[in-house]
Amino acid sequence: MHVLSRSITALTMLTAAASLAVAAAPTSAAASASAPTVSVTANGVNCTNVVQIGTKKVVADRGMNAFTVRQYKGYCRDAKGSAWMNFASVYVWQQYHVRGFAYRAYAGIVVRGDFEPRGFKIGANRQRLTYSTPVRTIQDCTRGWGKLYRLGDESRQGMTSERC
Numbered sequence: 001m002h003v004l005s006r007s008i009t010a011l012t013m014l015t016a017a018a019s020l021a022v023a024a025a026p027t028s029a030a031a032s033a034s035a036p037t038v039s040v041t042a043n044g045v046n047c048t049n050v051v052q053i054g055t056k057k058v059v060a061d062r063g064m065n066a067f068t069v070r071q072y073k074g075y076c077r078d079a080k081g082s083a084w085m086n087f088a089s090v091y092v093w094q095q096y097h098v099r100g101f102a103y104r105a106y107a108g109i110v111v112r113g114d115f116e117p118r119g120f121k122i123g124a125n126r127q128r129l130t131y132s133t134p135v136r137t138i139q140d141c142t143r144g145w146g147k148l149y150r151l152g153d154e155s156r157q158g159m160t161s162e163r164c
Contacts, residue, residue: 040074045087045131047074053086054144059158061148066096067105069158071144076134085134087119088144088160092128103150105130110159112141122149140164 039048050072057069068091076085090105107130108117118137123130130146141164148155 040072040131045076045134047072047076047085047087047134050074054161054163057144057158057160059147059156061096061155062099064095065093066155067092067146067148067158069107069144069146069160071109071142071160071163073138074134078134078136080136083136084138086137086142086144087134088132088146090123090130090146090148090158092148097126097128101150102126103148105146105148107132107144107146109135109137110143110145111137112162112164117145 040046040050051074052070053073054071058065059067059069061067070089070091071086072089073084073086075082076087078085086109088107088109090107092103092105096103102125104125105123105127106120107123108120109132110117117132119133119135121130121132132144141162143162144160145157147157
C-alpha cells in the first residue's frame with residue numbers, strides 16, 4: 001500500500017503543477033546518486049538537473065497525514081547568475097486539501113546553526129505545492145523545512161534529514 005500511496009501522490013503532483021517536469025525521485029540518499037534529474041520551472045523556481053536529497057518528511061495535522069516536505073539540489077538561476085543551489089517543497093496531501101478550510105504552506109531551507117529558514121516562501125491560499133526560493137547553500141549542512149498556517153494556527157513543522 002505504501003508504494004500505491006507514493007504513486008498516487010506523484011500523479012497528483014503532476015496534475016497540480018503542470019509546468020513541472022517530473023521523474024521518479026529516490027527516497028534514500030544512496031539512490032540519489034543514480035537518480036534521474038529533472039527541470040523545475042514553477043512558483044519562482046528556475047532550475048535544471050534537479051535531484052531530491054535527503055529523506056522526505058511526512059507531517060500529520062488534524063489527525064491525518066497533511067503534507068510532505070522534500071529538499072532538492074539543482075543548477076538554478078538567481079540575480080547573481082547560475083549556480084548549484086538548494087530549495088525545498090511542501091506538498092499538501094489530497095485528504096487534507098479536500099477538508100476545504102483555508103491554509104498556506106511555508107517552505108524554506110534550514111542551514112545548521114541558523115535560527116531562520118533561508119529562501120522562505122509562503123504559498124497562495126490552498127496551493128497544494130509550494131517551493132522555497134533556491135538559495136546558495138550547497139556547501140552547508142541543510143534540511144528542507146515546511147509547515148502549514150491555517151486560520152490563526154500553525155501545524156507542526158517538518159524537516160527532511162540533514163545533508164552536508
